[in-house]
Amino acid sequence: MATEPGPSPPLHIVLVNPEIAANTGAIGRTCVAVGAKLWLVRPLGFHLDDRRRRRAGLDYWEHLDWTVVDDPRNVEAALETDRIWLFETGTNRQTYTDVTYQVGDALVFGSESKGLPSALLTRHHGRVVTIPVRPEARSLNLSSCVAIGAYEAMRQFRSTNQ
Secondary structure (H helix, E strand, C coil): CCCCCCCCCCEEEEEECCCCHHHHHHHHHHHHHHCCEEEEECCCCCCCCHHHHHHCCCCCHHHCCEEEECCHHHHHHHHCCCCEEEECCCCCCEECCCCCCCCCEEEEECECCCECCHHHHHHCHHHEEECCCCCCCCCCCHHHHHHHHHHHHHHHHHHHCC
């Protein structure tokens, strides 16, 4: 189901209970573009069989480093790090540009309709960030949020390695 283990990725993208295959497809493409590993936490709102992946435009899935797990704690245990950043809507949080990302960090995103589970937010309360949007927009598409977060982390990685 997942790819063979390889070198450690610079970034981990974690989707907790994603609901829309097309969003996950776009996120997978972003992961391939930046070299991030994609973690999908069940339940998923779609099937991952080849026919459905092709229909969602995931023909590049063979280039993606990905794993499916049953619980966010599986990701936390596998990464053995406290370098987890939770992206959530809201105005009373630090913004995604206010934190310093490090190679090996995990960016965690919730489902399109429900966001992240409260237990996860509580467990990592000091590591919750938001992407500011005007009130008229309410929120951004999940795939847009992942791209924004991933490219900010990669920008920071490049600026610290120069």
